Amino acid sequence: MAERKRQAAEKRGRKGEWFAALYLQAKGYRILDRRVRTPMGEVDLIARRGDLIAFVEVKYRRDVQIAAGAVTPASWQRIARAADFWMARHPSLADCGWRYDLIALAPGKLPQHLQDAWRPGLA
Structure with missing residues (x-):
């Protein structure tokens, strides 16, 4: 039963991404x-x-506000470490600025794109 729920959540997550x-x-x-996976963490989407x-972290929940609040400070820190790792392997992008965004999704609602949703050093 737990495995089926996990698979359903994974499917919803992929659809949301x-x-x-x-x-x-x-x-x-x-x-x-x-779906970038690094030894430091993972990032759902990297966009330019x-x-x-x-x-970009993507959260799909039954309500957009719940989705928007679903990323913890520890999650953002893992995303930031993964972003550092990814950027170090893409030196051609070294002159670009970067930020951390969140896209909150819920059934039947327009996506909420929170640009610059988090910054390292902030809780």
Whole structure:
């Protein structure tokens, strides 16, 4: 039973990430990478618009506000370490600025894109 719930959550998460990527593309972003796993942590989406790289966490919940509040400070720190790791392996992007975004999704609602949702050193 627990395995089935985990698989259902994984499927919802993948669907949410796919929809978030589509949403970002419609806003003029180019998706550079998806579901990035590093020894330091993971990032759902890495997108670029102009000279800005956005490391995007995607949360899909029954309500957009619940989704927006679902990322803990510890999660952001893991995402930041993964972003450092990823950027170190992409020196051609060294001149780009970067930030941490959140896309909150819920069934039947428009996505909420929180740009610059978190900064290292802030709780």
